[in-house]
Amino acid sequence: MNDDLLARHRAVMPGWMPIYYGDDALEIVSGSGRRVTGSDGRTYLDFFGGVLTNMIGYDVAEITEAVQRQLATGVVHSSTLYLIRQQVELAEKIARVSGIPDARVFFTNSGSEANEAALLMAANVRRSNQILAIKNSYHGRTFATMAVTGHRSWSSSSLSPLSVSWLASGDRLRGRMAGLADGDILDAAVDDLREVLATVTAGDVAALIAEPIQGVGGFVAGPDGLLGAYQKVLGESGILLIADEVQTGWGRTGEHFWGYQAHGVTPDLITFAKGIGNGFALGGVVGRAEVMNAVPAISFSTFGGNPLSMAAGNAVLDYVLDHDLQANAARTGAILLDGLRALKLPIVGEVRGKGLMIGIEIVRPGTTEPDPAGTVRVFDECRAGGLLVGKGGLYGNVLRMGPPLTLTEDEAREGLAILRDALTRVDAEAKIG
Numbered sequence: 001m002n003d004d005l006l007a008r009h010r011a012v013m014p015g016w017m018p019i020y021y022g023d024d025a026l027e028i029v030s031g032s033g034r035r036v037t038g039s040d041g042r043t044y045l046d047f048f049g050g051v052l053t054n055m056i057g058y059d060v061a062e063i064t065e066a067v068q069r070q071l072a073t074g075v076v077h078s079s080t081l082y083l084i085r086q087q088v089e090l091a092e093k094i095a096r097v098s099g100i101p102d103a104r105v106f107f108t109n110s111g112s113e114a115n116e117a118a119l120l121m122a123a124n125v126r127r128s129n130q131i132l133a134i135k136n137s138y139h140g141r142t143f144a145t146m147a148v149t150g151h152r153s154w155s156s157s158s159l160s161p162l163s164v165s166w167l168a169s170g171d172r173l174r175g176r177m178a179g180l181a182d183g184d185i186l187d188a189a190v191d192d193l194r195e196v197l198a199t200v201t202a203g204d205v206a207a208l209i210a211e212p213i214q215g216v217g218g219f220v221a222g223p224d225g226l227l228g229a230y231q232k233v234l235g236e237s238g239i240l241l242i243a244d245e246v247q248t249g250w251g252r253t254g255e256h257f258w259g260y261q262a263h264g265v266t267p268d269l270i271t272f273a274k275g276i277g278n279g280f281a282l283g284g285v286v287g288r289a290e291v292m293n294a295v296p297a298i299s300f301s302t303f304g305g306n307p308l309s310m311a312a313g314n315a316v317l318d319y320v321l322d323h324d325l326q327a328n329a330a331r332t333g334a335i336l337l338d339g340l341r342a343l344k345l346p347i348v349g350e351v352r353g354k355g356l357m358i359g360i361e362i363v364r365p366g367t368t369e370p371d372p373a374g375t376v377r378v379f380d381e382c383r384a385g386g387l388l389v390g391k392g393g394l395y396g397n398v399l400r401m402g403p404p405l406t407l408t409e410d411e412a413r414e415g416l417a418i419l420r421d422a423l424t425r426v427d428a429e430a431k432i433g
Contacts, residue, residue, distance in 0.1 A: 003023075005039075006019075006023070006025045009025075020391075021380070021383065026038045026039075026040065026383075026388075027039040030058075031046070031054075031057075031058030031059060032057075032058050032059045033057050033058060033059070033404075033406070034046055034057050034058070034403060034404050034406065034407055034408075034411055035058070036058060036388070042386070043386070044383070044386050044387060044388045045386060045387050045388070045411060045414060045415055045418070046058075046388045046404070047387055047388060047389050047390075047401040047402070047403045047415055048388050048389055048400070048401065048402060049275075049402055049403060049404050050279065051274070051390065052215070052247050052252070052274050052275060052357070052402035053274040053275060053277070053278070053279060054275075054278055054279055054404055055250060055274070055275030055276070055278050055316065055320075055404055055405055056278045056316055056319055056320070056325075056404060056405065056406055057404040057406045058404075060278070060315075060319070062315050062318070063278055063312055063315045063316060063319070065315075066311045066312060066314065066315035067280070067308060067311050067312055067315075069311065070086070070307050070308055070310075070311040071308070073307075075307055076306065076307060076308050077303070077306050077307065077308075078306075078307060079300075079302065080300045080301070080304070080305050081300070084306075084307055084310060086307060086310035086311055086313075086314055087107065087305040087307075087310045089310075089314055090105075090107075090310050090313045090314050090317065091104075091107075093314070093317050093318075094272075094284070094286050094317070095286060097257060097317075097321075098258075098270055098286045099258065099260075099261065099266055100266060100267070100270070100287060100288055101288075102288065102289045103286050103287060103288065103289070103292075104286070104287065104288075104289050104292035104293065105285070105286045105292075106284055106285045106292065106301075106304070107282065107283070107284040107301065107304040107305035107309075107310075108273070108283040108284050108285070108301050108304040109281040109282070109283060109301065109303050109304055110140075110281065110283045111139075111140055111244075111246035111271065111272075111273035111274060111283050112139075112140025112141050112142045112145050112283075113140075113142065113283055113301070113304070114246065114271040114272060114273050114283040114284050114285050115139045115140050115142075115144075115145045115148075115209065115242075115244060115246075115271050116140065116142045116143075116144050117271075118207075118209070118242045118269045118271050118285045119131065119144045119145070119148070119206075119207070119209065119242070120144075120295065121269065121285070121287070121291055121292060121294050122206045122207035122240045122268075122269065122291065123162075123206050123207075124294040124295055124296060125206075125240070125290070125291050125294035126204065126205070126206035126207065126238070126239075126240065127204070128204040128205060128206040129161065129162050129163055129206065130162070130163045130164075130165070130201055130202060130204060130205040130206055131147075131148055131162050131163070131164050131165075131205070131206055131207055131208075131209060132164075132166075132167060132193075132196065132201075132205060132207070132208040132239070133148040133149075133150055133164050133165075133166060133167070133208070133209055133210075134150055134166070134167045134168075134169055134210050134211075134214070135150040135166050135167065135168060135169045135175075136150050136151055136169040136171065136214055136217040136218075136220055136394055137149060137150045137151065137169070137210070137211055137214055137217060137244075138150075138151050138154055138211075138214070138215055138216030138217060139209060139211075141154070143159075143160070143161060144160070144161055144162055146160075147160035147161070147162045147164055148162065148164055148209050150166055150169070150217075151216060151217055151394060152394075153394075153396075154216060163201075163202075165196050165200050165201050165205075166196070167189070167192055167193055167196060167208075168188070168189065168192050169214065169217070169220055169222075170185060170189070170220060170221055170222025170223070170226060171220050172185075172352075173349060173350055173361065173368050174368060176188065176192075177189075177222070178368075182224075183223075185222055185223050185226070186222075186223060186225060186226060186229050189222060189226055189229060189230070190229050190230070190232075190233060193230055193233050193234075194233060197233070197237070203237075205237065205239045206239070206240060207239060207240035207242050207268070208230060208234055208239060208240070208241055208242065209242040209244055210227060210230070210241070210242070210243065210244065211243075211244045211245075211246075211247070211248065211259070212227065212243060212244075212245065212248045212253075212259025212260050212262065213247070213248050213253070213259055213353070213354065215246070215247035215248075215392070215400075216392050217392065217393065218359050218361065218392045218393030218394065218397075218398030218400065219352055219353050219358065219359030219392075219398065219400060220352070220359075220393075221352070221354075224262040224263060225262075225263055225264055226263060227241065227243070227260060227263035227264075227265045227267075228263045228264035228265040230265075231265045240268040240269065240291065241265065241267045241269075242267060242268065242269045242270075242271065243258070243259065243260040243267035243269070243270045243271070244271050245258055245259055245260065245270050245271060245272050246271060246272060246273045246274050246283070247274060247357065247402070248357065249270075249272045249275065249276070250272075250275050250276060250317075250320055250325075250326075250405070251320060251325050251326025251329055251355075251405060252275070252329055252355055252356055252357050252402065252405060253329070253354040253357055254326060254327075254329040254330030254331075254333050254334075254354055254355025254356070255330065255354055255355065256326075257326055258270065262354075267287070268287055268288050268291050269286070269287035269288070269291060269292075270285070270286050270287060271283070271284070271285050272284055272285075272286070275316070275405075276313050276316055276317065277309055277312055277313055277316065278312060278316045279312075280308065280309045280312040280313070281303070281309055282309040282310075282312065282313050284304070284305075320405065323406070325405035325406065326355075326405075328405060328406065328407070329355035329356040329405050329407075330355055331409065332356060332403075332407045332409055332411075332412040333353070333354065333355040333356045333357075333358065333412075335409060335412040335413060335416065336356075336358055336401070336412050336415065336416055336419075337351065337353060337358060339413075339416040339420070340358070340360060340416070340419065340420075343420060343423060343424075345423055345424065345427040346365035346366050346427060346430070346431075347362055347363060347364075347365055347371065347374055347378075347423065347426060347427045347430050348360060348361070348362065348363070348423060348427075349361040349362065349363035349367075349368055353401075356401075356402060356403050356404075356405060356407060357401075357402055358400075358401045358402075359392070359393070359398045359399065359400055359401070360378075360398065360399040360401075360419075360423070361393065361397060361398050362374045362375040362378060362397045362398070362399065362426075363397065364430070365427070365430050365431065370393070370395035370396075370397035371397055371430075372395060372396040372397045374397070374426055374430060375391060375396065375397045375398070375399065376391075377426045377429070378399060378422050378423055378426045379391055379399065381421070381422035381425055381426060382399075382418060382419065382422045384422075385418040385421055385422060386418060387415055387418040387419065387422075389401050389419075390402070403415070
């Protein structure tokens with residue numbers, strides 16, 4: 001049956017849509033807690049959460065009940081031309097936890113739309129289409145967000161409504177920051193920013209858009225304080241800072257509720273999506289009122305902020321705060337990070353991340369040369385062992401893990417054991433080869 005579904009998928013879906021596991025593609029048919037069951041009859045521990053989106057897990061009573069209450073009213077959509085009580089309530093909560101004084105919130109359906117909206121606002125308030133972005137970044141698949149995506153695999157067009165200038169990534173293994181101490185990286189990054197502003201921009205730059213931890217890029221991040229160091233330079237010219245928190249928000253890093261809070265800075269705009277809807281289509285922008293209000297025309301999102309997604313979003317955020325999932329991410333993430341770093345296998349070039357946002361860089365033994373084929377082997381071995389993980393990185397050689405923030409300590413140890421076995425097996429094969 002699954003083979004037939006794969007053939008049907010390939011017959012009607014675009015060829016550029018990736019699907020995991022090739023001819024052994026997986027259909028997920030049910031889920032509960034942190035586990036999903038596939039049409040192959042197997043149950044898996046899920047360490048990828050629909051690309052960091054099923055943030056609370058599966059079949060969560062509080063979310064199901066909130067959505068069912070809204071469905072029972074008969075109103076799934078009314079448009080934002082009418083008052084939506086749950087939209088106002090969720091906006092109030094997000095404004096309160098954003099860390100931005102006098103914040104305003106605009107809801108969209110996805111992270112791409114959220115980043116598109118933030119870029120529009122920044123361009124309007126600064127009257128400039130010049131944007132700074134960071135190499136190895138990913139910000140979405142829409143026209144403007146693709147332009148600020150510094151990851152060639154995801155940049156399907158060179159056409160753009162923006163003039164983009166690029167800053168170096170914080171990659172510690174390769175590139176101009178490789179091998180540098182944290183303080184030296186900060187100095188080099190600031191020098192790079194000043195050089196870019198002085199040489200390849202027209203001076204009136206609108207904003208820098210940055211992920212505190214690069215998601216699709218393989219969970220690469222510069223040292224804490226990097227965005228703050230950038231902000232000191234940006235502030236000299238009034239350039240805005242957009243923090244793309246689509247993957248880092250809601251306590252996932254364990255240390256802070258937002259990724260930006262590790263950097264001693266408050267962004268002008270924060271974009272969010274993925275986990276806040278726990279699978280329901282929900283994204284948005286929260287930012288300073290004078291920036292958010294800068295769009296000089298009428299605008300709204302037809303489905304952004306719809307009653308059903310708002311019911312889910314309110315239930316998700318309440319659950320995150322009531323159960324202190326940020327602390328749980330720190331606790332269970334430490335089990336995974338400490339255990340993985342203790343392996344010291346030649347195929348593991350780096351274990352990086354914070355909280356429940358973890359990347360494992362797979363390399364040819366004893367080198368920093370990316371090994372995409374070896375990564376696929378580990379990836380497949382994880383599934384064979386009953387664990388679902390993701391892939392990413394500029395060279396396709398990073399295992400990406402973003403388990404639900406409700407992950408238990410026992411589940412963290414279970415997943416760690418599967419990862420240890422998969423990595424050790426592939427490492428042994430590499431030595432033989």
